[in-house]
Amino acid sequence: MFETSLSKDVAHIRSLPAEAARLRQAPAGTLKVLILGNSLARCGLDRALLARGLEAASRRPVAVSVMHPDGSRVEEWRHGYRRYFDQTGSQPDLVLLCTGRLHLEDGLRDLDSVAAFYTSWADLPAFVRSEGLGFGDTCQAAAARASALFAHRRRVQPLVFYNFMPGYEQTVNLVQKTRNASAPTTRASPSCSNLASLATTIGASGGTLLILPVPLPESYELPALVKQTAVNAGARVLHASPALPPSRFPDGYHLDEEGARIWTQALLDSPEWKAALAGMAAK
Known part of the structure; x- marks a missing residue:
C-alpha cells in the first residue's frame, strides 16, 4: 500500500485495528492492557518484562496492545482511543499512558x-x-x-x-525560518480538556488509566494542571524515576533497551504501581 511505504509510523497507524482486535478477541479472564503514547512509549517500556510482571501480580493471562505513533500527543490519543478501541468494543482493563512533560496539555499541532x-x-x-x-x-x-x-x-x-x-x-x-520569526508569541491559558475526556472515556467502560511520566535526560514534573485533571478524572499519576546515566539515552531523548528494562522494573516494584493494581482488583 502506497501510504504505508511513506513511513513506519503510517504503517503503525494502519495496524491499530489489529491492535484493537487483539484485546477484543482475548479469552475471558485475560487482563487487557493498552500502552498508549508516542515514541517515548515505544522505546520506554520493556513489553515482555511488563507482561510477565502483570501476569505475576494479577495471576491472570495478559494481552498487551500498543498505540504509540511518533510525534503524537493528547489530541491523537483521545480521538484515536475512541475510534479504534472504545467504539469497536476493544476497551482495555488497564491503559498505561506514557508521556513527557508537554504532551498532555491541549494544543492541536497536526x-x-x-x-x-x-x-x-x-x-x-x-x-x-x-x-x-x-x-x-x-x-x-x-x-x-x-x-x-x-x-x-x-x-x-x-x-x-x-x-x-x-x-x-x-x-x-x-x-x-521567516514563518517562525513572524509567529505570535502569545499563548492561551493552558487547559486539559482532551486529557479529561480521554480519562472519562476509559473510566466509563470500567478501565483504569495510569499516567506514567517517562524518564528523560533531565528530571521534570508534570504541570500542576495535568496532575489535578488526572486526579479529578479518576486517573493516577505514577512516578518511578530511577537514576539513569546519560548513556541510557543514546539519542539524547529516548531510553535504550537497558534503560527501558530498568524503568519498567522500577514501575513494577513501586508501591504506587502495586496499589493501583490492587485498586483494579477491588473494582
Whole structure:
C-alpha cells in the first residue's frame, strides 16, 4: 500500500485495528492492557518484562496492545482511543499512558493527522466542536478525512520536490525560518480538556488509566494542571524515576533497551504501581 511505504509510523497507524482486535478477541479472564503514547512509549517500556510482571501480580493471562505513533500527543490519543478501541468494543482493563512533560496539555499541532487517522466520519463534527475549528480548518479537516493523499501531502511533497526542484530544501528552510520569526508569541491559558475526556472515556467502560511520566535526560514534573485533571478524572499519576546515566539515552531523548528494562522494573516494584493494581482488583 502506497501510504504505508511513506513511513513506519503510517504503517503503525494502519495496524491499530489489529491492535484493537487483539484485546477484543482475548479469552475471558485475560487482563487487557493498552500502552498508549508516542515514541517515548515505544522505546520506554520493556513489553515482555511488563507482561510477565502483570501476569505475576494479577495471576491472570495478559494481552498487551500498543498505540504509540511518533510525534503524537493528547489530541491523537483521545480521538484515536475512541475510534479504534472504545467504539469497536476493544476497551482495555488497564491503559498505561506514557508521556513527557508537554504532551498532555491541549494544543492541536497536526489537524490533518488527527482528522485523517484518529477521527471517524461520525466523530468529525464532535472533533470540530471540541477544537473550536473555524470554517477554513473544518474544510481542511474534512479534506484530510476524505483523502489520504491530501492528509499525507507533507510527506509526499518532499519526496517529489527534493528530486525535481533544484534548491527546494534551501527554499523551504528559508520560508520556515521567516514563518517562525513572524509567529505570535502569545499563548492561551493552558487547559486539559482532551486529557479529561480521554480519562472519562476509559473510566466509563470500567478501565483504569495510569499516567506514567517517562524518564528523560533531565528530571521534570508534570504541570500542576495535568496532575489535578488526572486526579479529578479518576486517573493516577505514577512516578518511578530511577537514576539513569546519560548513556541510557543514546539519542539524547529516548531510553535504550537497558534503560527501558530498568524503568519498567522500577514501575513494577513501586508501591504506587502495586496499589493501583490492587485498586483494579477491588473494582
